[in-house]
Amino acid sequence: MKVVREALAGTLESNDLLVRVSPGRGEGYELVISSEVKHQFGPQIEATAKEVLARLAVSGGTVVIEDKGALDCTIRARLEAAAMRACAVEAADIDWSKLK
Amino acid sequence: MTDDELSCETIFPARQPLERGEIGRFLVQSDLDYEPGVEVFVVFRREGTLVACAGLEKNIVKCVAISEELRGESIGLKLLTEIVGLAQDRGYSHLFLYTKPDNVPFFRGCGFYPLVEVPGRVAFMENTPVGLPSYCTRLRGEAKSGGKIGAIVMNANPFTLGHLYLIERAAAECDWLHVFVVAEEASLFSYRDRFAMVSEGTARVARMTLHHGSSYMVSRATFSSYFFKEKGIVGDCCTAVDLLVFRNWIAPALGVTHRFVGTEPFCPTTRKYNADMHHWLAEAASPAAPVETVEIPRLTYGETPISASEVRRLLAEKDFAAIAHLVPPTTLDFLQTRWCAPAMTAA
Numbered sequence: 001m002k003v004v005r006e007a008l009a010g011t012l013e014s015n016d017l018l019v020r021v022s023p024g025r026g027e028g029y030e031l032v033i034s035s036e037v038k039h040q041f042g043p044q045i046e047a048t049a050k051e052v053l054a055r056l057a058v059s060g061g062t063v064v065i066e067d068k069g070a071l072d073c074t075i076r077a078r079l080e081a082a083a084m085r086a087c088a089v090e091a092a093d094i095d096w097s098k099l100k
Numbered sequence: 101m102t103d104d105e106l107s108c109e110t111i112f113p114a115r116q117p118l119e120r121g122e123i124g125r126f127l128v129q130s131d132l133d134y135e136p137g138v139e140v141f142v143v144f145r146r147e148g149t150l151v152a153c154a155g156l157e158k159n160i161v162k163c164v165a166i167s168e169e170l171r172g173e174s175i176g177l178k179l180l181t182e183i184v185g186l187a188q189d190r191g192y193s194h195l196f197l198y199t200k201p202d203n204v205p206f207f208r209g210c211g212f213y214p215l216v217e218v219p220g221r222v223a224f225m226e227n228t229p230v231g232l233p234s235y236c237t238r239l240r241g242e243a244k245s246g247g248k249i250g251a252i253v254m255n256a257n258p259f260t261l262g263h264l265y266l267i268e269r270a271a272a273e274c275d276w277l278h279v280f281v282v283a284e285e286a287s288l289f290s291y292r293d294r295f296a297m298v299s300e301g302t303a304r305v306a307r308m309t310l311h312h313g314s315s316y317m318v319s320r321a322t323f324s325s326y327f328f329k330e331k332g333i334v335g336d337c338c339t340a341v342d343l344l345v346f347r348n349w350i351a352p353a354l355g356v357t358h359r360f361v362g363t364e365p366f367c368p369t370t371r372k373y374n375a376d377m378h379h380w381l382a383e384a385a386s387p388a389a390p391v392e393t394v395e396i397p398r399l400t401y402g403e404t405p406i407s408a409s410e411v412r413r414l415l416a417e418k419d420f421a422a423i424a425h426l427v428p429p430t431t432l433d434f435l436q437t438r439w440c441a442p443a444m445t446a447a
Contacts, residue, residue: 006193011181012210014174018181020228022193032229034211062230066211068177 003029003061007085010070010078017067019078021086024062029053035067048072052079055098061086106151106175108182111141119143123163126150130165138162140190142182144175151175154183159192160321164199180210184227195227196321198341216344219385224322224341232316232345236353242309243354246275250394251356253280253317253346255408257287258415259297259431262362262406265399267302270360273394276307278354283313284320288412293434300430316345323373339373343380348388351381358392365398365405401425415439 006022017035024030031053033045045067052075053063063083067075080099113120123141124134138155141163145151151170155163161183166176187195199207201223204214212225215232226232243249250270256263271277279302281295289297291313299310315321323342350356359381364371374395382390398405406426414423415435424432 006188008185008188008193012177012184013181014177018184018211020193030230034229036209064228064230 001057001083001087001089002059003083003086004088005086007082009082009085010074012066012068014068015070015074017065017070017075017078019082020064020066021058021082022062022064023086024060027059029058029060030062031065032063033065033067035065035069037067037069044072045075048075049079052076053083056080056083056087058083058087105146106178107145108178109143109145110186111143113138113141122150123153123155126153126167127163127165129167132163132165135162140186142179142186144179146170152179154179156183156187156190156192158320159187159195159315161187161195161197164197176206177210180207184211194231194315196315197225197227198222199225216341216348218340218344222341224345226321232349235314235316236349239311239350239353242278242311244276244307244309246355248274248357249355250274250277250358250360251280251346251351251354251391252277252360253282253313254298255282255287255318256294256298257289257408258411258427258435259294259301260406260408260411260427261401262399262408262426263298264301264428265406266360266362266396267305267308269396270358270394271305271308274307274358276309277305277360278309278311278356280311280317281313282318283315284318286320289439293439297431297434300434301428303430317350318342339376340380340384342373343377344384344386347381347386347391351391352388356391357389358394360394360396362398363395363405366407366409 003021003023008018008020010016010018012018031049033042033049035042035045049065084094111119123143127134135155135157137157139157141153141155143150143153152166152175153163154161166179184195197207197212201217201220204223207225212227213229215224215226217223250273252267252270254263267279279298281298283291285291302308302310322345323338359377361374361377364374377393381393400406411423411426418440420436423435
């Protein structure tokens with residue numbers, strides 16, 4: 001799934017996160033995580049994000065996460081939404097089986 | 101305080117004079133000026149009373165204010181979420197803002213990252229952690245070795261013999277010269293055309309790299325008053341931010357030691373920018389090494405210094421005989437065949 005445009009999902013409010021996906025150079029993706037709870041949960045947030053991006057096979061993009069202490073389920077939902085918007089996936093074409 | 105007491109709305113000041121006045125009065129309470137360039141505002145109200153606002157001028161966030169009694173609550177994050185979403189809807193994802201240094205921690209919590217600060221005056225931030233740092237990483241790949249590395253930032257609107265002379269003089273003095281073309285689309289000639297003119301006109305200059313410009317040098321974001329000369333006096337901080345971004349980020353990435361500039365006989369904005377260069381690139385306190393400013397006297401034709409504005413004036417009169425004395429053959433060819441010809445056939 002190739003990133004073709006810039007997209008946002010989420011908010012900056014407490015217990016949420018803002019995900020910004022933008023077109024980047026080359027294959028794969030660049031992931032940058034900024035979190036208020038990074039010292040405690042940084043590796044867990046990163047693992048969750050990588051799992052979602054790998055499952056959706058996101059490539060050619062930069063993914064920036066501004067986390068405000070969101071739960072894993074929220075992180076997954078926001079990432080999926082931002083990635084599919086950035087990859088211009090139409091609602092009718094969503095492969096629901098890939099979304100857990 | 102519960103959220104449902106707050107309502108959010110979007111205000112277009114050009115169409116909503118009553119609300120515009122209300123925002124103006126609200127900003128005064130926060131010691132902020134109403135910025136006439138703001139195209140759209142997000143405001144929050146509680147029981148009808150304005151309690152927070154933020155504005156957008158293209159990709160620059162301005163006029164962010166929160167009423168004193170609501171500070172410390174989470175309204176700031178809501179406000180910034182709204183303005184970031186509104187900017188996205190309007191086609192701007194990469195945002196910048198200017199704020200007082202005291203407010204940096206607040207905006208840092210809203211996903212903005214500090215780029216440079218003029219101590220006690222103003223801080224300049226962008227809404228991505230991979231903006232300017234990534235740009236500089238890419239520039240680092242273009243760095244050349246040598247003891248004297250020069251840089252020139254030019255608009256080239258259009259590219260004249262004066263620009264070529266400045267480049268040739270600078271290149272002769274340096275081990276390598278990096279030339280940037282201002283990328284902002286705010287000139288008579290498009291960025292694509294200006295870049296092409298510089299590229300063709302400098303094809304034979306040795307030891308020189310021509311770079312694409314970016315939002316980080318002489319852009320609407322770093323130096324808005326350059327593009328809006330008529331809109332008031334250029335403040336000190338205005339040139340400071342642009343020059344500090346150059347000194348603290350761009351110059352170290354490329355190893356730039358000298359910045360070259362033509363003397364400015366006509367335009368007061370550019371003249372002030374040149375004068376400020378000496379200060380902000382070298383004298384001012386900064387974590388980065390100083391960059392020496394070298395002013396090279398303008399090339400003249402007859403008695404008159406060659407300027408792009410004069411070429412634009414002659415172009416309006418289609419006086420190509422006079423233009424031929426002021427621009428290189430490559431620019432003249434561009435102006436005659438690619439600039440004027442299509443307009444004539446269309447007419």
